Amino acid sequence: MKKISHLMKLAVIATLLLLFQNIEAQAPEKMSYQAVIRNASNALVANQAIGVRISIMKTSPGGTEMYKEVFNPNPTTSSNGLLTLEIGSGTPVNGTFAAIDWSSGPYFVKVEIDPAGGTSYSLISDSQLLSVPYALYSKSTSGISGTANSVPKFTAANVIGNSQMTDDGTSVGVNVGTLNNNIKFQVNATTGGNTIRGMLIGTPATAIATAGSIYGESTTGIGVIGVSGSQNGVYGLSTGTLGGTVGVSTGTGNGIWGVATGAGVAGFFDGGTTGRGIIVSNGASGIGTSTPTGRLTVMQPATPVAGLDDYPAISGYSYTVQGALKGGVYGYYNGSNYGTGLQGTGYNGVNNTDANTTFGVGNQDLGVYGSANTAGVMGASIGGIGVVGYNKNASFAATTGIGNTYGVYGNAQTVGGATVPNVRYGVYGFASGATTNYAGYFSGNVQITGSIAKGSGTFKIDHPLDPENKYLYHSFVESPDMMNIYNGNITTDANGNAIVKLPEYFSALNKDFRYQLTVIGTFANAIVSQEVKNNTFEIKTDKPSVKVSWQVTGIRKDNYANAHRVIPEVEKEPEMKGRYLHPVEMGKSRSLGIDEYTRPKNTSEIQKDIKTDNKEVKQVQNQQNKDEVAGVIIKKENVEK
CATH class of the missing domain: 2.60.40 (Immunoglobulin-like)
Structure with missing residues (x-):
């Protein structure tokens, strides 16, 4: 092993003196270290990379290791063999240099090197740190008593203690126990008052965006967020003409964003008895969507929320007694032009503006327009009529360009690029649950230009022997058998x-x-x-x-x-007894017809029909009398013959 000499004590003392001179200005958490490296022949090891490992030991050279570091790249000696480095600037192996509590010493520095630049370290020094390095501690603690990360304040004339403000280097808080690294500045109020109150004194600026007592601006995030567990996240009160809370977005973000994670309300707007709750003066507004396509777009989520999305996206209810004048939902179009009062377009539906070329009913004067993949318009009734289609004006034929008038018009066809199903229904009817059920009921002639596919079929007339109380059914081959x-x-x-x-x-x-x-x-x-x-x-x-x-x-x-065998003789329903399918042909008044009983009519129509019926009945009776007289004459002639 090579013999190594060093100037440890002198280097440390000189370096720490230099550090002490700069500590008031910058307080660098490092210590300089210098040593002269010689080989076994006592020759200087010049211009050579040296492997170095330094440890900070507590209490004794063999005590608790508080910090260890290595240097990569390896430091290089000078032409005079001098090795210079900063303790605390290497790559930590154990602990952090900044975490050393210099007040709980003594501390020792253990220096190990490998002159060959590897990791086969040899001990060259384990000296105790003297008083000069403790300036790192005394700078921040001399005459001060406080808690880490607390911003000091004068608690007395010559005494500094903790304030309500804390700063951990990442976040700053006021009256906050544990700082959240995701919040740069956080304020907690525990006395029940306002967390932050801003008051603008004087005339506000012309631009509303800079006229508030509290102004939040963000280039990528959110300007102001307010969160409350039981009260209001953000509360704005205006007693004048300007807004209590004003949100302005100059990019793609949100002017005001309210979030309720509990049972509260994300946004509450009360206009009182004379004001307005919400006014949107310009632009598109969305509920449930961030990309509205009209003045107001309401959209339910892809995954329905139980108890909320069990109902329509928009529900309208009117409290007024004058139900004929006011409505829960009211659709109105400018009366000076043709238009659609209320339009509904569902999945794979066709917008009314495109329906003219598709169905021949678009761009017209329509009270309600519905187009969808399943049901364009659906009506349900407990005891009345689900959907009533009524054509009042014969000139509508000219308007639609179709050439006919319709109470109800059904059309099923491929639209655009929609997937073509195996079966389409222009009009689909279903009825069940009653004694007699009609999926479709037609009073009058029925014209069919296509074919009929059926499970069975019959004719149905008043029973010739008991027309008041019975029907007679035959299958389509004029037989009681199928x-x-x-x-x-x-x-x-x-x-x-x-x-x-x-x-x-x-x-x-x-x-x-x-x-x-x-x-x-x-x-x-x-x-x-x-x-x-x-x-x-x-x-x-x-x-x-x-x-x-x-x-x-x-x-x-x-x-x-x-x-489903055909039953030839069937009792009429109790409410239909005494009424006829073909009353006039039976010599009875039209008002006794089953059609007249089931078809919605007003009083004036009924009175008019009764007059017409009486006239038609008399004509039928006169004809029957003539036929009877003619029959008697014929019988008499036959007898004479």
Whole structure:
């Protein structure tokens, strides 16, 4: 091992004296160290990188290690072999130099070096620090009694103690126990008064943004945040014409931002009995969205909040007694032009301004317009009518450009780039839960230009034998059975035989088969020689090569038909007894019609209809009387003959 000599004591004393001279100005938390490095031959180790490790030991050279550091890069000796460095500026291995409590010494400095620049350190010194370095401690403690991080104040004429202010180098607080590093300046009030009160004395500046008694400005964050556990985070009171609380955003941030994390209110605006709660003079406003697209945009969150999003995004309620004049939600359009009073557009819906080219109803004078992926307009009623569509003005046809007038118009089609579903419904009706249910009820003629797919179908008339109390139903083949008909032509072979092939599903769908055979073109006998079996039956004629027209009927036996057999004779509902589906045709007044009973009408319409009905009834009765007289005459003539 190389022999190393040093000038430890002299270097430390000289350095600490130099440190003491600068401590009042800057108080650097470092100590200078110098030593002359020689090799085993007592020659100077000049211009060479040296590995150095320094430790601060408490109580004794072998006591508690309070701090240890190494130097990287390694310090280099001078041409005279002098090693110069600052204790406290190296790379800490254990503890921090700033955390050493110099008041609880004594302290010793242990110096270890590796002349070869490695980490094979050898001890060269373990000297005690003398009184001069303790200027680091005495500077801040001589004559002062206080707590760390507390900003001092004069508690008496010649006494300095703790103030309410604390400063940990990152945050500053007033009356704050533990500082929050995320808050640069924090003030706590525990007496129930105002935390911060600002008062502007004199005439305020012209610009509102700089006229407040408290002014908060941030280039990237939030100007002012107010948080209260039970009262008001920010409370603004104005007794004049300027605002109590004014928030101005010159960038993309928020002028005023209120947050309620408990049961409180994020923003409360009370206009009193003569003022206004909230006024938005310009710009777009959003509730639930930071990117409103209109004067007011209300949006529910993607993840609904229970108890809050169980209701519509906007609910309007009116307390006024004059319900016809005031409403919970009122949509109005400038009367001097065509427009839409209230517009609703849902998922994959079409905005009214685009609906003209899509549906032929856009850009028109509409009271309510609804367009959505599921339901454009939905109406629900406990005991009345969910949705009523009424066309009052025939000139509306010219307005829409469609050429017709509609009480209710349903249209389902692909719109824009929306995904095309497998099934669309122009109008969809569903009814259940009553004795008699109608998913759709039409009084009058029904025009269908497409096809009909149905589970079953019947006609329904007043029962000829008891029209006041019963209906009569038949399936569409004018039969009380749910009958299917199959027919065709076939020619028998040279032996007079023919096999008729029926659809594969015939036997699974039908039962109770009936047959009809008609010979065409010649006189011959034809019989069904083999009834239906495996979806075929056989015909035999007494002559060869005979053309036979055949017909087979069957009664449906599928599950739906079995569960919904046609009941020919049915009692009318109690409230419908004494009323008719076709009253005029039965020689009765139109007012006795079931349609008249179920259709909403006002008093004037009913009175008008009664007059018309009486006239029509008389006409029917006169015609019936004529027919009866004519019948009597015919019978008399037949008897005479």
